[in-house]
Amino acid sequence: MFNDFRLAAGRPVYIQVRDYLKGLILKGALQSEQKLPSTRELGELLGVSRNSVISAYTLLEEEGFIYAQAGRGSYVASDASLPGPAADAEPWRMDWKERMSRQARQAVELDHMKRGLRAEKGTISFTSIAPDEQLFDLENVKRAFLDRMAMEGRVLLNYGYAKGYKPLMDYLLNYMESKGVDLQGKDILITNGFTEGLDIVLSALHRESGGAVICENPTHYTAIKNLKLHGFEITGIPMDPDGIDLERLEEALAERAYDCAYLVPSYHNPTGIVTSAEKRLALLQLFSRYRIPVIEDGFNEELRYSGSHVAPLIAMAGTGNSVVYLGSFSKVLFPGIRVGWVLADRALIDSLESVKRARSIHTSTLDQSLLFQYLQNGNLEKYLKKARMEYKRKYEWTKACCERYIPFSRLSGSGGLHLFIEFPEDFDTWKLLEACSEQGVIFTPGDMFYTDGRGRNTMRIGFSRVSDEDIGTGIRLIGETAAKMMGN
Amino acid sequence: MFNDFRLAAGRPVYIQVRDYLKGLILKGALQSEQKLPSTRELGELLGVSRNSVISAYTLLEEEGFIYAQAGRGSYVASDASLPGPAADAEPWRMDWKERMSRQARQAVELDHMKRGLRAEKGTISFTSIAPDEQLFDLENVKRAFLDRMAMEGRVLLNYGYAKGYKPLMDYLLNYMESKGVDLQGKDILITNGFTEGLDIVLSALHRESGGAVICENPTHYTAIKNLKLHGFEITGIPMDPDGIDLERLEEALAERAYDCAYLVPSYHNPTGIVTSAEKRLALLQLFSRYRIPVIEDGFNEELRYSGSHVAPLIAMAGTGNSVVYLGSFSKVLFPGIRVGWVLADRALIDSLESVKRARSIHTSTLDQSLLFQYLQNGNLEKYLKKARMEYKRKYEWTKACCERYIPFSRLSGSGGLHLFIEFPEDFDTWKLLEACSEQGVIFTPGDMFYTDGRGRNTMRIGFSRVSDEDIGTGIRLIGETAAKMMGN
CATH class of the missing domain: 3.40.640.10 (Type I PLP-dependent aspartate aminotransferase-like (Major domain))
Structure with missing residues (x-):
């Protein structure tokens, strides 16, 4: 007993001792009316100061998990162990999936965050239009x-x-x-x-x-x-x-x-x-x-x-x-x-x-x-000045890269944090994504933004959080892959 | 012009100058292509440094409200005044109340915060069960x-x-x-x-x-x-x-x-x-x-x-x-x-x-x-120790006051931040509230907590944010008023 205690950084020691002892009591490793070690003894066993153990015992007493007897030491309280489910009763387990409302089911279906591509480390991702946190x-x-x-x-x-x-x-x-x-x-x-x-x-x-x-x-x-x-x-x-x-x-x-x-x-x-x-x-x-x-x-x-x-x-x-x-x-x-x-x-x-x-x-x-x-x-004005300049530069660079490398039929976006690209009608950006993703570049296929199921030939390029170098590399790869798919 | 500018504390001066000029432009007090005073001149007129005016002009330029002509000064942009509604078209005003869903109407109906008694200054209020912010x-x-x-x-x-x-x-x-x-x-x-x-x-x-x-x-x-x-x-x-x-x-x-x-x-x-x-x-x-x-x-x-x-x-x-x-x-x-x-x-x-x-x-x-x-x-433990002690003291004091002064038929609450009181069936706590509120004491009538419209004879006493002295005075007044109403 007491040999699996591990001290973590950044949290008061006495609270960690309390948490640890409480865990032992709840698990039944320390039982009702069992005598606890003296504060000095436990301090040595756990490798913490005696004062930390004293504070931990005080807290456990206040919370009703242990009690002290003058001159005799501390004991686990008799009602401290969990009442738990009546031992004879099999706890009821229900199937929550069956109890979900239409709205909840639909929220799951429409939750594209749950089905989006996870960017592995090193992937160049154009999926985000969140601000660049470096700003x-x-x-x-x-x-x-x-x-x-x-x-x-x-x-x-x-x-x-x-x-x-x-x-x-x-x-x-x-x-x-x-x-x-x-x-x-x-x-x-x-x-x-x-x-x-x-x-x-x-x-x-x-x-x-x-x-x-x-x-x-x-x-x-x-x-x-x-x-x-x-x-x-x-x-x-x-x-x-x-x-x-x-x-x-x-x-x-x-x-x-x-x-x-x-x-x-x-x-x-x-x-x-x-x-x-x-x-x-x-x-x-x-x-x-x-x-x-x-x-x-x-x-x-x-x-x-x-x-x-x-x-x-x-x-x-x-x-x-x-x-x-x-x-x-x-x-x-x-x-x-x-x-x-x-x-x-x-x-x-x-x-x-x-x-x-x-x-x-x-x-x-x-x-x-x-x-x-x-x-x-007055920070918004200062911040916007910096942000506009940075995003404008990135926007122009991304646009230039798209114009150079991507065989689009329409490019739109007059600023902001993203561009939108349309390919010829029969082009499939999901297939493009698959091919690009294997080479470490991802973007957002555009069909999810359409109200009528169209847009399989479109994509959104979010550039706010991508470095200039990665923008160059990524857009070029997308463009070359698309060109190949189009048979050029 | 420019004589209604008032500098407020705690916001950068150049931004206040920008806000002020933008207001004049939007209101049409400064018109398209109108020449603005020089930065030195405006600084003197507004009682701010020339630098502040320069910064304000820069910001306004970036935002497209004014433009500068080398060697000639700054001018209000021609497209800066608001397009506004086409002058000939009467703007459409709709009746939003008629467009509200059942849920929104019901949310308003059930929003007792909108119909609660406002505690005037000096009122002793037992309506809150929010924590005492002094803690x-x-x-x-x-x-x-x-x-x-x-x-x-x-x-x-x-x-x-x-x-x-x-x-x-x-x-x-x-x-x-x-x-x-x-x-x-x-x-x-x-x-x-x-x-x-x-x-x-x-x-x-x-x-x-x-x-x-x-x-x-x-x-x-x-x-x-x-x-x-x-x-x-x-x-x-x-x-x-x-x-x-x-x-x-x-x-x-x-x-x-x-x-x-x-x-x-x-x-x-x-x-x-x-x-x-x-x-x-x-x-x-x-x-x-x-x-x-x-x-x-x-x-x-x-x-x-x-x-x-x-x-x-x-x-x-x-x-x-x-x-x-x-x-x-x-x-x-x-x-x-x-x-x-x-x-x-x-x-x-x-x-x-x-x-x-x-x-x-x-x-x-x-x-x-x-x-x-x-x-x-580790602050929760320290805070709870202090909070429990303080609320316990207040709870016991409030309970003692209720037992002494209020002619209740049932008093419940074993701690927390409030007590609940039931009077005999025919007693009306709304009438009690009316009488007490005239004397500067308010509480929460209990019927709003009932699922079946009952509870007109009940009330909730929240004590967490009331001082000991006010608890004593307030509960006594409630008790005496209730006793009077009961004909004692």
Whole structure:
């Protein structure tokens, strides 16, 4: 006994001794009423100080696992061993797979993260569109945390409000106003990132007979997944180089009713297309005419490299209240901090607030306050300057490589963190992936972004986290492999 | 112009100048192609350094709001003013209230936070059961943050995994094992607090015809609310002093089928009752016999003041897999950090992982890593020692006050952060609240915790955040007011 104790670094010794003894008691290796070694003795046996054993015994006493008898030593408590299942009763084991709801089954089916290719070490992976973590300014994040903790640490650690942390809400309202949004009659809700925002909005929307949504095709996979999980029937409209195809959109709108539209006007995922200002206006007028509210995904708006200012739809809508804007800094700043927001009509936000409270009470105050202080300290501007420059360089380099090596029929993406490639109709990017992956290069086949099962001839190239050298090597390999497959 | 600029503290000056000028441009106060003052001139007008103006102009240029002409100065860009809604089109305003789903309407209806009494300054409020923030050990929280940031700051700020942050998952698995849980075949999912955990479990459970659940009556309000939002029909079974009434439970189980049970075995909310070890075993056998999975709410388990060790249901179930345990340190440690967990059968967790990913990608890595490091550093033990002592003292004092002043017919609660009081059947605690609130004391009427509309004669007294003096004054006032109402 006591010879399998191993001390680990970075955790108080007395707690490790407590954990160890508790384990022995629970396993029955130390039994009810058994006398424990003296503190001096056990200290020697375990190779720890006597004081650590004393503290461990004290803790175990408080927790009711052992008791002390004056002058006689410590004993294992008689009720400390586990009651456990009545020995005669066979514990019931059920089949959970059989008890899963339709939604849970569908969530598993649509969970492509569970079926994605695992990048082995050394693989050049173009699958991610997460930010490059080498750009993170950790010192300023630390500073923001310490600043805020010093100001109101206790507030940050206790319950907050479902709508959000007030200083952050105010900051973001100003921020959205500075994008040209008319805030009159609007309000904001802080969410656990974009995804919770979308999920809450979708669950709050009344739907005629299951629900129908119209969106760009291809579009953001998470949106497709969540729309399906909420039972929406999805109609996707093809993309032109300056945004959704207006003519096709109008035809579709004339044909049947929709409960809402979902649009990604800036750095559209996966095509990287920025919808032009003219088209944004035309879209608003069209949806207004057909009385269809619009969910605007503000995705990556902040990353625009070019100088020209294009307002989000919600700004262009002026005093109109039919646009619901979903914002997030996840792709721009730190995805690990799960903070997003919904900016919309006040009556809608009022309902969403109650849904949010039922879902998760509120978003982490710690995350919200850290993000607020980071923004307030003026770090976003500095960070964006650095990030835009770096991503722009990578974007241009990736694009140049694609143009040189890949036999595409269309290349789109005017910035952001990714490019989108279309091959001739009969080309299969899953086969390309298979061939490339054997040679240590992977990317995302584009069909998962399509609402109608098409797109087997497309792919997304995320370059944000790939080094310049690997971009060169990887794109060249993809291009050469594709060319071979095309028989060139 | 420029005379309404006000400098605020704690934000870089050049950013404030940028924000200010951007505002003028967006509002149209500065118009297309208008010449801006020189940097020296504007610096003087605004009372800021010339350098700040130079930096602000640079930023505005990058953002496309102004442009510079060599030797001539800076101008407002021609496309900088907002496109805005086409002047001739009346912006469409829709009625969002009409577009809300059944679930959203119900979430608003059941959102008692929106209808609760607001405590005015000076009010003695027994409505909260949040932890006393004076107990928070901010220094150790800071230490944990800095420790973790130093080790892997970049990892913490980028995307994590839907299941959770590995070191925290491992810590919690050990922690649950030390409560006696057989981990074989089980797995863990980290959630945004208890509430998201419950919401995800409920949405994943297959239900026959809408769903039926059996639980304690009264019970945790958030659970009642979320069960209703998920469409469950709720059957509540009355409480004995040592837990749910077993006889009534068995009668109910014999009568009809249930999809699941929901139980709060420790410091039951709102009654404060701890279910005895014997009753826990009996409950498991009963639910096992009727083939009903149990959702166990681990609420406040950590706060037990008394020494005796009572294992959670999931530990007593041994190798059985029918108990789903929902854990959280929110009421014990820091509610502002939204981290909870679901411990359950591996096949179930696998499905829940996909639902979680669809809901919110993953729980904040920052929160998870901070919590992990705080626990790893051995702070929980120290903190619990302090917290248990403090809450025990307050509990005993509150109980003594209630016994002295309040004409109750039953007082329950063996610890935790609250007590539950029942008056004779015809007494109305809403009327009592009205009378007390006029005198500056509020509490939570108990009917909201009942599954069947009863409980108008009950109330919950949360004492965690009330000072000793206020406890004395407040309970006395409640007692005297109640006595008056009863005609004594």
